[in-house]
Amino acid sequence: MTQLLAHRLDAIKPSASMAAKQRVDSLRAAGRPVVDFTIGEPDFATPPHIVQAGIEALLGGQTRYTASAGTPALRQAIAAKFDRENGLAYAPEQIVVGSGAKQIIFEALAATLNPGDEVIVPAPYWVSYPDMVALHGAVPVVVRCGEEQGFKLTSEALEQAITPRTRWLILNSPNNPSGAVYSREELEALAAVLARHPHVWLLTDEIYEHFVFGEARHVSILAVAPELQDRTLIVNGMSKAYAMTGWRIGYGAGPLPLVRAIALLLSQSTSCASSVAQAAASTALQGDQTCVNIASEVFEQRRDRMVGLLRQVPGLRCLSPDGAFYVFPSVEGLLGTRTPQGKMLASDLDVMMYLLDEAQVATIDGSSYGMPGYLRMSFATSTEQIGAGCAAIARAIGLLQPATASLSKENDHA
Structure with missing residues (x-):
């Protein structure tokens, strides 16, 4: 059978942000209460006027x-x-x-x-x-x-x-x-x-x-x-x-x-x-542009909240963004650690999946944005969700073990 699809499709991959949204939707459909930090859109309704x-x-x-x-x-x-x-x-x-x-x-x-x-x-x-x-x-x-x-x-x-x-x-x-x-x-x-x-x-x-x-x-x-x-x-x-x-x-x-x-x-x-x-x-x-100004003020408050919480988590490093509605924390301090199941976190993708599985918090890997070692997290969500999600992240990261500690335990059982 001759190839139907154009070769140009070989050069592209699906949108990481849309793939993340589909993953969250699937988990929620399965009954999992996921905190979604992937969303790239305001959580406000379109203004009534x-x-x-x-x-x-x-x-x-x-x-x-x-x-x-x-x-x-x-x-x-x-x-x-x-x-x-x-x-x-x-x-x-x-x-x-x-x-x-x-x-x-x-x-x-x-x-x-x-x-x-x-x-x-x-x-x-x-x-x-x-x-x-x-x-x-x-x-x-x-x-x-x-x-x-x-x-x-x-x-x-x-x-x-x-x-x-x-x-x-x-x-x-x-x-x-x-x-x-x-x-x-x-x-x-x-x-x-x-x-x-x-x-x-x-x-x-x-x-x-x-x-x-x-x-x-x-x-x-x-x-x-x-x-x-x-x-x-x-x-x-x-x-x-x-x-x-x-x-x-x-x-x-x-x-x-x-x-x-x-x-x-x-x-x-x-x-x-x-x-x-x-x-x-x-x-x-x-x-009237009041709706835009109010949204910006709300996002700034949420930014401050999320950045403040993430900076308290060992292994994360987070600059405070000057604009948009995302934070982009480094997870390099988590690479090389091991999950409670013994899996080593070798990349930002591993960290992303660990947080999804262990904390039920959805983020997007920095590699999809050309910057390995980071995660993109949206604060276009409620303050309550920001608090709950960051607390779940902190708990999950608290369960990680240094690679050396995991190796020592393996040697103890050898």
Whole structure:
């Protein structure tokens, strides 16, 4: 039998975050009370005024196809948002709407990459970046940005990674999974490198922009380096700030030729994003932003709670994230220990599975984000769940034995 599936599928793997969600759902269906720290979406309901806008769109007959790039109303609302919140000027024609920010990134790469092109992906990275690059025949050039750099790309590392084949740099701030937020000075340094390499385009994913904590501030790189605007695609969406993950509305703003190319691909794939969801998104962007501010305050409180609890657990090391709604603790201090059953924890994947089996707490391994030795844990859940989950983690880790102790016991029984 001849092979049916395309060879390009060999280059990608399933989304780690979606796989984790399926694992949690399966365990819960089997009756296991799992504390879920894998979820990458706000646990709040979509604000009522946004839901009402969707209902009114349905009742008003806004249930037909829209232009592939999005409705004029939504594109105008997005342009106004960029002006109001980011100090950036975009015409509605420079904006394209898709079924989630993920689709905008996918189509942008599809429109621009040829086999052998390179895309610089700082690690830790959102799980889908490298696979989307590889799916289009290009090469993800992963640059490790360790804890010692605050999980952020330095200008020196960027300079070393650029080659004549580099097509894009993907930048994500605030970052999933680390919560790192680039400062104005750090962005200026990266922009200076890009200025020396005009063949490199910039894709900046800013979907967590409204969730920054303490003294941190979100700054769009184009606000500090407007000269890059003619080769930059800003990607954002409604999922995180407005708790609209299931509504599936994302958008991109960039040079007109690129926006038109993305819209062309959309016309031959999904045709357009949901008309009803676009109407609700227009209301979200133009309406009262109190819901966004409240969500950010709640997430900051949860961050402080989770970080405080995890720092009390021997073997864990946890930076306090400046943004998004994830912590990214190191579990390197647990590697080499043994479970009560005698199994050695040799990797972050082993630790993840041990916590799931012993503590009934679901996390995601850092290896899936290009950073072995860490776990991603979401605090987009209630304070009660954070307390219960961290307590269960502490109990489970308290049962671990040093490898040397386990070996001594084995020798005693020899």
